[in-house]
Amino acid sequence: MPKHIFRLVSLIAGFLAVTIIAIPFLVPDSFYRFGHYRANSVIEIAAQEPVLQTANYCKDCHTERHAQWSASNHKSVTCEICHGTALGHPQKGKLPIPKDAARLCTLCHEAMPGRPRTQPQIQVAQHSSGQQCNVCHNPHSPKIAAALVKVAGNAAAGKRKAADCAACHGEAGISPNDTWPNLAGQHAAYLVRILAAYKSGDQKDVAMTPLAQALGDADIQNLATFYAGLNCKGAAGGKAAGDAAAGKVLAKNCVACHGETGIGSNPAWPNIAGQQPGYLVNVLKAFKAGLRKDPMMAGVSRGLSDTDIANLAAYYAAQNCQSPKQGKAKP
Ligand code: HEC
Numbered sequence: 001m002p003k004h005i006f007r008l009v010s011l012i013a014g015f016l017a018v019t020i021i022a023i024p025f026l027v028p029d030s031f032y033r034f035g036h037y038r039a040n041s042v043i044e045i046a047a048q049e050p051v052l053q054t055a056n057y058c059k060d061c062h063t064e065r066h067a068q069w070s071a072s073n074h075k076s077v078t079c080e081i082c083h084g085t086a087l088g089h090p091q092k093g094k095l096p097i098p099k100d101a102a103r104l105c106t107l108c109h110e111a112m113p114g115r116p117r118t119q120p121q122i123q124v125a126q127h128s129s130g131q132q133c134n135v136c137h138n139p140h141s142p143k144i145a146a147a148l149v150k151v152a153g154n155a156a157a158g159k160r161k162a163a164d165c166a167a168c169h170g171e172a173g174i175s176p177n178d179t180w181p182n183l184a185g186q187h188a189a190y191l192v193r194i195l196a197a198y199k200s201g202d203q204k205d206v207a208m209t210p211l212a213q214a215l216g217d218a219d220i221q222n223l224a225t226f227y228a229g230l231n232c233k234g235a236a237g238g239k240a241a242g243d244a245a246a247g248k249v250l251a252k253n254c255v256a257c258h259g260e261t262g263i264g265s266n267p268a269w270p271n272i273a274g275q276q277p278g279y280l281v282n283v284l285k286a287f288k289a290g291l292r293k294d295p296m297m298a299g300v301s302r303g304l305s306d307t308d309i310a311n312l313a314a315y316y317a318a319q320n321c322q323s324p325k326q327g328k329a330k331p
């Protein structure tokens, strides 16, 4: 055989041999089971970790948010709808916090013809005046509504019982101490609700818990009626460390629920105008730290610095506590 033919044949043979040896290394084993046309095989897909982890996955690490969300109507909107898929979180990075809540929320809540009424709807332009939705709504517990509280107490009976309270809240509901709250002129429905919360243990305070536990339901009604009917004119509106003008700017975020000057329209929520500044500071810090629990205030107070809190306290403490309807027990 001529030399050049032999070289050509051995080159082809060598190439064939290399190809035959290489094929098993280059072709995945599953080729022989699934053939040519394959993306990931069913078995491979089934072996992947799910991208959506469901809310249960978040429960142990984000207990507070999960608890608020579980107790709310928004339970039909799972965490990952708003925060994105959780695969790899927290090891491989943070989940995004929706930057533009208004855009996210209006996806589901903007009023549209034909949108089913089971999904609550708003006229965006009239509803939020351009503010972010989470100024007023906690996305994890968005409901804003008056708890229905009946108040039908007897002020005279309340006055007798209030002798037990005078040491700390004053004879006439004006506290002698910067860090104890005034009660005069407070909404009766709020007083009933908060006393019931101390009594049930939903709210805790070393001074108030044992006192409230000793009160009957009728006592609570009577005390609330008595204090709501008192004139708060003498409220100290004490000296506060913060800057009231700076507080006024921050108070824009509180207007929806506590009114322009701290007199709210919803009787189940507290008035805060003319309240003791030390008490306001302590309460806002307690909301922020989660020691006092309220889903709305938790959202609102989270972003406040200590300086913000001092400024807000200074602003509200200096407001006139006298509401136009003052002096009558309001339901
Ligand atoms: C194993 C614990 C763990 C689990 C499970 C977990 N997270 Fe987190 N998450 C964290 C930690 C830790 C951080 C704080 C990361 C940081 O600040 O660096 C965090 C931060 C976040 C943040 C805020 C990020 C920021 O920028 O501040 C969001 C939103 C969040 N998680 C949502 C979720 C959701 C939704 C789930 C469930 C689908 C979830 N997480 C499950 C531990 C967890």
Ligand code: HEC
Pocket (backbone or CB within 6 Å): 055, 058, 059, 062, 065, 066, 069, 070, 074, 077, 078, 079, 080, 081, 082, 083, 097, 098, 101, 134, 138, 139, 140, 299
């Ligand atoms: C309807 C949308 C929505 C749903 C559902 C939702 N979130 Fe959020 N979440 C938000 C928005 C908006 C924020 C921005 C901060 C705020 O307003 O509280 C946020 C903030 C957070 C933060 C705090 C980030 C920070 O450091 O301020 C965590 C943690 C978190 N969400 C976890 C969860 C978990 C866990 C769930 C499910 C149980 C959940 N979220 C469900 C919209 C949502």
Ligand code: HEC
Pocket (backbone or CB within 6 Å): 073, 074, 076, 077, 081, 082, 101, 104, 105, 106, 107, 108, 109, 118, 119, 120, 133, 134, 137, 138, 139, 142, 143, 144
């Ligand atoms: C994926 C759709 C979706 C998104 C996004 C969404 N929601 Fe909702 N929301 C719902 C549904 C559905 C309900 C009604 C739940 C029910 O009544 O069972 C609801 C209920 C509500 C309610 C009424 C609650 C009540 O108890 O009456 C408010 C307020 C609300 N959402 C505010 C918000 C805000 C604020 C955001 C943005 C942070 C938001 N929603 C984002 C679907 C959504």
Ligand code: HEC
Pocket (backbone or CB within 6 Å): 101, 102, 105, 106, 109, 110, 120, 121, 122, 124, 127, 128, 129, 131, 132, 133, 134, 135, 136, 137, 144, 145, 256
């Ligand atoms: C200034 C405070 C404020 C802002 C900002 C705000 N809301 Fe509301 N929202 C309220 C109040 C107060 C209610 C309760 C009114 C009522 O019961 O009639 C409410 C009720 C709702 C409801 C329930 C309506 C129903 O028919 O049950 C939805 C849904 C809602 N808001 C969505 C939003 C969305 C989405 C945004 C952001 C685009 C937003 N809100 C911004 C104060 C606000």
Ligand code: HEC
Pocket (backbone or CB within 6 Å): 161, 162, 164, 165, 166, 167, 168, 169, 179, 180, 181, 182, 183, 191, 194, 195, 204, 205, 207, 208, 211, 223, 270, 282, 283
């Ligand atoms: C030993 C002092 C003391 C006595 C006595 C006392 N209180 Fe209090 N009260 C407090 C303190 C301190 C707080 C604030 C607790 C907190 O920060 O949660 C408070 C809070 C309250 C609040 C909540 C006010 C608000 O604005 O949220 C009400 C209502 C109240 N007391 C009613 C009463 C009644 C009614 C009595 C008598 C039966 C009474 N208190 C007796 C110290 C006292």
Ligand code: HEC
Pocket (backbone or CB within 6 Å): 135, 136, 137, 144, 181, 194, 250, 251, 253, 254, 255, 256, 257, 258, 269, 270, 271, 272, 280, 283, 284, 292, 293, 294, 296, 297, 300, 301, 312
């Ligand atoms: C979405 C409605 C809402 C907004 C906005 C809001 N609050 Fe509140 N606030 C409440 C409710 C409801 C309570 C009663 C909580 C409870 O029952 O424990 C409360 C309670 C308080 C209290 C306790 C009063 C007392 O007598 O114990 C203070 C102080 C307070 N808010 C200050 C503020 C400040 C400051 C802002 C603005 C940065 C603000 N709130 C914004 C709803 C709101």
